[in-house]
Amino acid sequence: MTGIDDLIARQQAISAERAREQATEAMIACDRLVRIYSVAGVETQALQGLDLLVQPGELTALVGASGSGKSTLLNILAGLDLPTGGKAIVAGHDLLTMKGKERLSYRRSTVGFLWQQTGRNLLGQLTAAENVMLPMELARLGRGQRAARARSLLRLLGLEQPADRLVSALSGGQQQRVAIGVALANSPSVVLADEPTGELDTQSADEVFAALRLANAETGVTMLVVTHDASVSEQVNRTIAIRDGRISTEVLRTTATNADGEAERQSQEYSVLDRAGRLQLPVDFIAALDLKSRVRLALEPDHVGVWPDRQAASTREAR
Ligand code: ADP
Ligand code: MG
Secondary structure (H helix, E strand, C coil): CCHHHHHHHHHHHHHHHHHHHHHHHCCEEEEEEEEEEEECCEEEEEEEEEEEEECCCCEEEEECCCCCCHHHHHHHHCCCCCCCEEEEEECCEECCCCCHHHHHHHHHHHEEEECCCHHHHCCCCCEHHHHHHHHHHHCCCCHHHHHHHHHHHHHHCCCCHHHHCEHHHCCHHHHHHHHHHHHHCCCCCEEEEECCCCCCCHHHHHHHHHHHHHHHHHHCCEEEEECCCHHHHCCCCEEEEEECCEEEEEEEEEEEECCCCCEEEEEEEEECECCCCCECCCHHHHHHCCCCCCEEEEECCCCEEEEECHHHHHHHHHC
């Protein structure tokens, strides 16, 4: 082996090792996840090799156009659907190989879900407290413990007052907050929420989102929340955007202190580089420079330049 080959091999081994380390620490790790739906001979690639790492305790917003694969991803992470290929590991459970008993306990205790339709989250003819106790009953927690835990969860969610009212008599915002209690009932490692504020007015949506943030801060549960609401995604530290079944960009927000000593929110948008070095350029960049199937790249000391294929452009003009 030449010196260069040796160096490259060593570099690759180091980055593979680092990727493995990051994935082991992660609460959610998806590696080249693929989901193909086949309906009447027509195939839809809902997930096209999606890579994602979410660290324990993170509250992440997931945004993307309708049909981009958000619900498909959440259903897989919830253990309700199986991917066609790739890898998905959540809280140490391998979602592709997990079988019967493990899958059942995974759905019951490792993950909690929150759906857009309150009807899918709750039983209307039970009280708020009874709804929150239900998952604990399935997990065989004692009666006294169930009642005490339901009270403390409802108190955390600002629902001490209506705890004993039928959920069908509560407002939509209150119902979704009860549903957060149901999702948290068995102390899951991860809460997955698919457009939980989609059917609510702005004020109720704000209250539900505030409750999610509080639950994340108080319990340290990892949360992945699909949302259409830009104001919601601005309140979290990390927003990932999904496009055509892959994560395309990621916005990270931090709070820094400015020169006047005031706290200031700063945000930075990143494009996501996959393990093979592939990158999705933003649609507006592609349009602005009329980038086509080939681009020229140049390595500069601290950045990479991307140029349109001038040769192709001039051939097109000459024609
Ligand atoms: P999103 O939640 O981002 O709107 P989905 O994950 O629901 O997107 O859908 C992604 C793609 O997969 C869409 O093209 C959708 O039509 C297709 N799809 C979703 N569920 C099914 C299904 N059960 N059968 C066939 N195609 C589906
Ligand atoms: Mg959806």
